[in-house]
Amino acid sequence: MRRMSKKKQKRTRERKNVFALLLAYLVCILAGGVVASGFLMPFVVATDQVAESASPSLTVSEIDFNPNNLPQQSKMYASDGTTLIATFYTQNRIVVDLSHVSQYMQQAVVAREDRRFFQHSGVDVQGVLRAFVQTYVKGGDTQGGSTLTQQYVKNMLINEATSNDDPIGAYHASEDTISRKVKEMLIALQIEKKYSKSEILQGYLNIAQFGTSVYGVETAAEHYFSKSAAELDLGEAATIAAITKNPAGYDPTVHPDAAQEQRNIVLDLMVECGFTTQAEADAAKAVNIADMLHVKDVPVGCQTAGQAAFFCDYVVHKIENSDVFGATAEDRQRLLYQGGLTIYTTMDVDAENIANAAVRNGIPENDPSGFEAALASVEPGTGKVLALAINRTYNALATASDTETSINYAVDQVDGGGGGFQTGSTFKVMNLSTWLTNGNGAKVALPTSTRYDTSGFECNTTGADSWAVQNAGGGTVNPETPEHALMYSHNTTQATMGQRLGLCKIADTATAMGYKNASSSGSDLHTTITPTNLIGSGYASPLTMASVYATIAANGMHCDPIAITRVTDSSGNDMAVPSANCTQAIPANVAQTVAYIMYEGKVGAAYYSQLNGVKTFAKTGTADSYFMLTGGFVTGAATYVATGNEESLQSFDNMTINGVRRATWDGSTIATPIWKEFMNNYIATGKVAHDENYGQPDASLMTSTGQGQWRTTTTGLGMRQVQIS
Structure with missing residues (x-):
């Protein structure tokens, strides 16, 4: 017996499979229904009536087929509520109601x-x-038999698998098998019983892919024609409707x-259907x-946020790190990239632009010195982060150059962020705050x-037995x-204090004021503090230090830095956001007195920090020759600037920075x-x-008295203070 050719075998197998598929369709339509005793051939049955009477037994659990619940893009805005910082999505989609889609668009999709x-x-x-007759009887082009409802089901199954990071599930949801078609059919019948035709059409228009990275009709309309889906004309609607057959x-x-x-x-099909x-x-x-085209790209993520990219990245981390937005990191990330959130941040556009200009004017991005300049500004009394800036371009890609980074210093x-900057003498305001809080006078001769x-x-x-x-x-x-120790930034008096x-009391007060180490592995000062912390050996971020100075500026009230004021979900409902947790960290009279002494410092260490015609409270710092710093405030804004090289210690000595060479640099010459x-x-913006x-100093604190009496003894290890009463 002669064997059939491989080509003929393949053709026969295909016809058998298609015939089996056809039978499976019909069987599924009748599943659970009553089959008339006269039913002999599927072609005899009034097919639509049979389909409508079917009651499928298959149910699909843990899959949300609600046409209104689709992954869609989230948007992040500045504090003005209108300046868009960034858009986030895994599927670039904006869900809209069917009433906001033009009649042409609805008709074009149905016709197609x-x-x-x-x-x-x-x-x-x-x-x-x-489709069966056209493809296998007449031998024409391959035709599909899936309804729009079935296509909606298929897209939803693929979306569910993709959202759950399940590539195998996504494959099975799209593979060309009888079982997949059967499943689609049964679910489609259930969908039609639960949702109206309008709801299903709306769901399809919102989930369908209209380009390589374009999902949903509203995004497609904005992308291709820079208009809303409600404004699409006949030609534009036909163009978009045609894409779904082959999005690429x-x-x-x-x-x-x-x-x-x-x-x-599509236009011809619309004529045939009587739509035009x-x-x-x-x-x-x-x-x-x-x-026809008026293309508008929708960039994704902080990579496209320009000078606001580092602020954007901070907000993303706050969302991903906060259980307010979900039980797990995966849940929180999915919410951001698929939840259709509208995120209103604390970023002041003017402050952000001014901050970015300042750090680059101080140390240009491509300066041969390679030093980093980082700035953070906070609103006292609220914790709102006004601006974050570093003299680098944000780039989270592996191709980042030396002047590009995703590390938010x-x-x-x-x-x-990174490991932080040594605080140098800017830490000393916390020593004085602790001293006064514990009942000691600012004028005690030590x-x-x-x-x-x-x-x-x-x-x-x-560490060592002596320091x-x-x-x-x-x-x-x-x-x-x-008092004079802070005004003139002397170290030895800090040691005596x-x-x-x-040190435990220093750690208590500093922590209450908002201080923590930048490193995520040892952020609690209590576990790391040593005597050298008194003169700024610890590493902290500029935002942490700006928060500390904001505490002094707010009558001793500390508020955790916050970057988000409001978040709404895809339906416009308000969601919970992280709180500033404002608490009284130090007494108001202590904060006022510390501020007074900082202002007195204009005759000493803070001489170069005075602002134009404004009462200024500031402190400079120099950590050896590696980090140069300045922190300070007016009552409406507390700001901290750190310069240096976080990645590898590099001395400022004999360096040329922005065209200026100095044998030695300090905080007042580069950070200030x-x-x-x-x-x-x-301040000039009027905001x-x-x-x-x-x-205003408290007279009871500006005294030469303190708690108890002390005996100073000298051992072989150095001076030691001993309380005797």
């Missing part, structure tokens, strides 16, 4: 995909039989000739598709030394008051000019409130 959509009950047996191949921006041919086919006249269709065909590591016995500091003291310390100019000032108080440029220009009467 399922002209009997309003007659059948989810499965069009006539269409299946017609019929994209008019990529394949205009193929797209135009398919548009014309031949004259109207011919007029639409006469327009070249290239002349202005924030903590957990929020996308004995100082250049060597201290570390056993006297208490609270997790580790050698001196002031920036060498030696010590003995005795000296805490810390030894008398104990950036700080002043930002503060002066932001910054300021109380010129702020900083």
Whole structure:
């Protein structure tokens, strides 16, 4: 017996499969229904009536087929509510109600995909039989028998699998098998019983793919024609409706000739269906598709947010890190990229633009020194983050150059930042705050030394038994008051204050004021504090330090930094957002007194930080020769600037920065000019409130008395303070 050729075997197998598929369709339509005893052949049955009477037994659990619940893009806005910062999506989609889709668009899709959509009950047996005859009896082009409802079901199944990161499920939802078709049919029949035709059409128009990265009719209308779906005319609607058959191949921006041919086919179909006249269709065909397009791209993520990219990245991390937005990180990320959120942030557009200009004017992005400049500004009393800026271009891709990075040096590591900058003398405001909070006077004359016995500091003291310390100019000032110690930024007096108080109290007050280490592995100061922290050896982010200074500016009220004021879901309902958790960190009289002494510092360490015609509260800092810093405030804005190299320690000594070479640099020569440029220009916008009467010292704190009496002893390890009463 002669064997059949492989080609003939394949043709026979295909016909058997298709015939089996046809039978399966019909069986499924009848599943659970009553079959008339006279039923002999499927062709005899009034197919639509049979389909409508069917009651399928199959149910699909854990899949949401609600046409209104589709993944859609989220948008992030600045504090003005209108400036768009970024758009997020896995599927670029804006869900709209059917009433906001033009009649032309609705008719074009029905004509293209399922002209009997309003007659059948989810499965069009006539269409299946017609497709079978056309393809396998007449030998014409391959025809599909799926209804618009079935296509909607298929898209929803694929979407569900994709949302759950299930590529196998997505494959099975689209593979060409009888079981998949059967499943689609049964679900389609259920869908038609639960939802109206209008709801199903709306669902399809919102889930269908209209280009390589374009999902939903509203996004398609905006992308191709820069208008809403409600405004689409006949030719535009036919163009979009044609794309779904081959989203990549019929994209008019990529394949205009193929797209135009398919548009014309849809127009002819619309004429056949009676949706438009031949004259109207011919007029639409006469327009070249290239002349119709007004393309508007929808960029995705912080990568496209320009100078606001680092602020954007901070907001994304706050969403991904907060259980307010979901139980797991995966849930929170899915919500951001698929939940259709509208996110209103605290970012002030003017502040952000001014901040970015200031850090680049201070240290240009491509400066040969390679130093980083990072700035953070916070509104005292609310915790609202006004601006975040670094002198780098945001780039999260592997191709990032030396002047590009995705590390946000202005924030903590957990929020996308690095290891932080050493705080230097800017930490000293926390020492003074602790001193005054614990009942000690600002004018107490304290004995100082250049060597201290570390056993006297208490609270997790580790390392050497003694600590050698001196002031920036060498030696010590003995005795000296805490007031002058901050005004002139002397180190030795900080050591005496810390030894008398104990480091645990310093950690308590600093933490209450908002301080934490930048590193996510050891953020709690209590577990890391050593005597050297008193003069700024710890690493913190500019945002953390701006928050600390904001506490002093707000009468001692500390508010956690917040970047989000409001979030609405895809239905416009308000969602919970992270709270600023405002608490009284230090007494108001302490905050006022510390502010007063900072203002007094204009005759000393803060001389170069004074703003134009405004009462200024500031403190500079220099951490060895590696980090240069300035922090300060007016009552409406607290700002902190840090400069240096987070990635690898690099000395400022003998460096040329922005064309200027110095043998030595300090906070006042590099960080302060950036700080002043930002503060002066932001205040000039008129948006910054300021109380010129702020900083009134409490007389009870500006005294030469303190709690208890102390005996100063000198051991072989250095000076030690011992309380005797």
